[in-house]
Amino acid sequence: MKKDISIIGVPMDLGQTRRGVDMGPSAIRYAGVVERLENLTQTIEDLGDIEIGSRERTTTGESNLKNLKAVAEASENLASKVDEVLSNGRFPLVFGGDHSIAIGTIAGLAKHYSNMGVIWYDAHGDLNTGETSPSGNIHGMPLAVSLGIGDSTLTKIGGDHAKIRPENIVIIGARSLDEGEKVLIKEKGIKVFTMHEIDRMGMAAVMEEAIAYLRERDTDGVHLSLDLDGLDPHDAPGVGTPVLGGISYRESHLAMEMLEEANILTSAEFVEVNPILDERNKTATVAVALMGSLFGEKLL
Structure with a gap:
């Protein structure tokens, strides 16, 4: 089914x-x-790009989170724009920028969905907090923040409450998880398909199970947050935190095609495209090709 799409650009580089x-x-x-x-x-x-503030020279107060104030302000602005797009009955398609932008995207979506599902297509869990993060980079924290876990400056964006439930999350493609993230995944019972499951089961079975899992939870909306580092660096070299042994280009197309056929998505974002680290804009071209499959482009 064809959708009315509104593009929102978020030129964020402050989360890393x-x-x-x-x-x-x-x-x-x-x-x-x-x-x-x-x-x-x-x-x-x-709709053009969200305005992003300046990089901060020091961390704020007692927090070790880098650029906390600027990331929070940009997230508030993005949440308002996503809210506006949904209020107009359109499909928000957000371009990043680093993965910290998901804080604002999900905060804006949560104003419209009470039982939202999230597919986190990523090499990383992004479930760190200031206490568990080895770097203080906020792009490693957006999923935790959306669960209401972490610095209150971020968790209160879009309302001082959790935006999503842990049982409504599916992580696909994980292969680099910090120790604190592993603990949180087990504590919260978050559904994760690591590269081990993808290798063993195949992408078709993984996506069938992921889609069925979210349907069983009667989600009233499903958001796709796709980090290009979920793909193998051979296929998507222009990312800030590449991890070998990732999802292939063709497996990713299959995943997008199956999501389109299931017709469960109500929003999407594609993040971590870094042309400075890329080869002739290869990663952005891959992102656009995957969007083609996500919105119904067929091989035949």
Whole structure:
């Protein structure tokens, strides 16, 4: 079923320390996303980019979180824009930027869904807090923040409450988890398909199980948060935290095709495209191709 899509760019590079990811939205646009999707949708509009503040020289107060104030302000602005898009009956498609932007995306979505599901397509769990993070980089924390766990400056964005339930999360492609994240995954009972499961079961079985799992929970909306480092660096080299042994290009297309066939998604974001680290805009081109499959493009 064709959707009315609104694109929101978030040129955020404050959630981590490697520069260049702020150019991700521009790289995705340059790779022809509007032209690729316009025949697959009812209507598509590009709302431009959210304004991002300046990098902070020091951490704030007692927190070890880098650029906390600026990330929080940008997240508030993004949450408001996502809320506005949904209020207009359109599908929010968000481009990053580093993965800290998911804090704002999910906060905005949570205003409209009381039992939202989340598919976290990523090499990492992004379930760290200030206490467990080895770096203090907020792009490793958005899923924890959305669960209401972490610094209150972030967890209160969009309302001082958890935005999603742990039992409504499915992580796909994990292969680099910090010790604190492993503890939280077990404590909260979060559903995770690591690369071991993908290798052993195959991507088709993983996606069938993931989709069935979310349907069983009667989710009233499902958000896809796709980090390009979920793919193997051979296929998506332009990311800040590449991890070998990832999901292949073709497996990722299959995953997107199955999500389109299931027709369960109500929003999506594609993050961590860094053209400075890329090869001839290869990663942005991959992101656009995956969006094509997600919105109904067929091989035949």
